[in-house]
Amino acid sequence: MARAKAFPNAFGLTVRYAMKALPTAAVIQIMDRAGIHIDASSGFEAARAIRAGVAPEKIQITAQELPVNLQELVAQGVLFNACSLHQLDQYGQTFPGSEISVRMNPGLGSGHSNRTNVGGPSASFGIWHEHLEEVQATAARHNLQITGLHTHIGSGSDPDTWVHCANLSLGLAARMPDVIRLSLGGGYKVARVEGEKATDFDVIGPPVRAAFEAFADAHGRKLHLEVEPGTFLVANAGALIADAADVVDTGETGYRFIKLNAGMTEILRPSLYGAQHPIVVVPRDDSSRGTARYLVVGHCCESGDVLTPAPGNPEELAPRMLCETRIGDAVVIEGAGAYCSSMPSKNYNSFPECAEVLLESGGAFRQIRKRQSLDQLLENEIAG
Numbered sequence: 001m002a003r004a005k006a007f008p009n010a011f012g013l014t015v016r017y018a019m020k021a022l023p024t025a026a027v028i029q030i031m032d033r034a035g036i037h038i039d040a041s042s043g044f045e046a047a048r049a050i051r052a053g054v055a056p057e058k059i060q061i062t063a064q065e066l067p068v069n070l071q072e073l074v075a076q077g078v079l080f081n082a083c084s085l086h087q088l089d090q091y092g093q094t095f096p097g098s099e100i101s102v103r104m105n106p107g108l109g110s111g112h113s114n115r116t117n118v119g120g121p122s123a124s125f126g127i128w129h130e131h132l133e134e135v136q137a138t139a140a141r142h143n144l145q146i147t148g149l150h151t152h153i154g155s156g157s158d159p160d161t162w163v164h165c166a167n168l169s170l171g172l173a174a175r176m177p178d179v180i181r182l183s184l185g186g187g188y189k190v191a192r193v194e195g196e197k198a199t200d201f202d203v204i205g206p207p208v209r210a211a212f213e214a215f216a217d218a219h220g221r222k223l224h225l226e227v228e229p230g231t232f233l234v235a236n237a238g239a240l241i242a243d244a245a246d247v248v249d250t251g252e253t254g255y256r257f258i259k260l261n262a263g264m265t266e267i268l269r270p271s272l273y274g275a276q277h278p279i280v281v282v283p284r285d286d287s288s289r290g291t292a293r294y295l296v297v298g299h300c301c302e303s304g305d306v307l308t309p310a311p312g313n314p315e316e317l318a319p320r321m322l323c324e325t326r327i328g329d330a331v332v333i334e335g336a337g338a339y340c341s342s343m344p345s346k347n348y349n350s351f352p353e354c355a356e357v358l359l360e361s362g363g364a365f366r367q368i369r370k371r372q373s374l375d376q377l378l379e380n381e382i383a384g
Contacts (some may be wrong), residue, residue, distance in 0.1 A: 001034045008205030009036040010212035011222035016060060018186045018230030018268055019045055021338040023053040024356055026368035027234065039228040043067025046078050062103055062150060066090055081150050085133050085134055092142025101148025104129055106168035114149050118271055125152065132175060152228070153187025159204045166208045170215050173223060183226035190235040192335030193276045238337025244329045245299065256294045258325050261300015263305045265351045267333060267340045271304045274314040278334040279307065281323040293319040298330065300349050307333060352377055
C-alpha cells in the first residue's frame, strides 16, 4: 500500500483500490484505514463498500452495466464514472446540472493476454476516443460539467506502452477544459512466478509525472492524478490452501495428476487466462521424498479445471516439477490474493464457497468469511 501511495505525481494523488480484486469486508476496511479510496465495478460493489464502513464520497463507480441503484448511491455521495454515451445520457437525465467523470478508450491497450487487455478497438470498456464530440454534446444537453477523465488500458507491464497511453489520455484532457482529475486506472502487473515481469512504479511513474507537469505548462491546469491498483495490492498477500485428495496417472506415456479438494470453484484464473501461480506441496509427514512432474487439477467434473496450464494458454498443459505427493498432503497455491475468492465459478458441482482467513500483522489468524453451508447454497431456490 505504501508503494502505491508513493506513486510519482506532480499535483496530488488519490489511490483507489479496485475492490473487484478481493471485496471481502475485512480487506476493504484495511484499505480504508490506510487512506485508500474505492473503485467499484458495480452498484452492488459500491453498496458493499458502504456496508463495510467506507464513506460514500470515497467510492467511485466505473461499471459496464448502469447500476439499478445509481440514484440512491449518488444521493449518498458516491461518484459516478460514465463508461458509454448511453450511461452519460442516462446520468444527465437523472442528475442534470451536476458534475461527472467519463471513461474514455484512448485507442490503445496492454495486457499479458487478449483477455486482460481493456483498451483499443477490441475492448468495449469506455467511450471510444473518436466520440469525444458526442460526449461533449451530451454533457452540454444536460448541463453536465465533466471534471474527471478516466482511462484504463489493461494489465500489461510494458512501461513504454503504459506511458504512451498516459500521453494519449492527456491529449483527451487537453480538449476537455473542465477536467481537473485524471485517472489512469489500474492493471499494474504483478509477478507471481519466475519469468514474469512486474510493473515498476519507479519506471512508469517519473515520465507520467513529467507529462503532467508539461500539461500544466501548456494548458494552465494542474491535474490531480488517480490510480486504481487491485492485483498490485493483494495478489501476493493471499494463498489457497488445499489437500491432495487423490493422486492418479495415465500410464507411462501419459501424465501424473494431483487432484485437489479445491479448484475452479476457488481459483478460476488458470482456466480462464492460462494464469500461472506458484504451487508448493507440503508433506503431511517428515519422510524423505523425491520430486516428480505433475499436472495439478481441481475437484470439478470439468476438463478445464486445471491449475497447471501453459503460460497464457489455458488450452495447453504444462506439468510442474513438485515434491512427490501423497494423498492427504497439503498443496498451497500462492499468489491467490487477487481475482480468486472474488472470481470463482462459485457453487459449480454444488461445492460450497470456502472460508477465508486473515493473517494479522501481529501473527494471529482471524476468520473473515465462513465456509458456506449447503443450506445457504440452496436458500434462494424455490422447489415444487
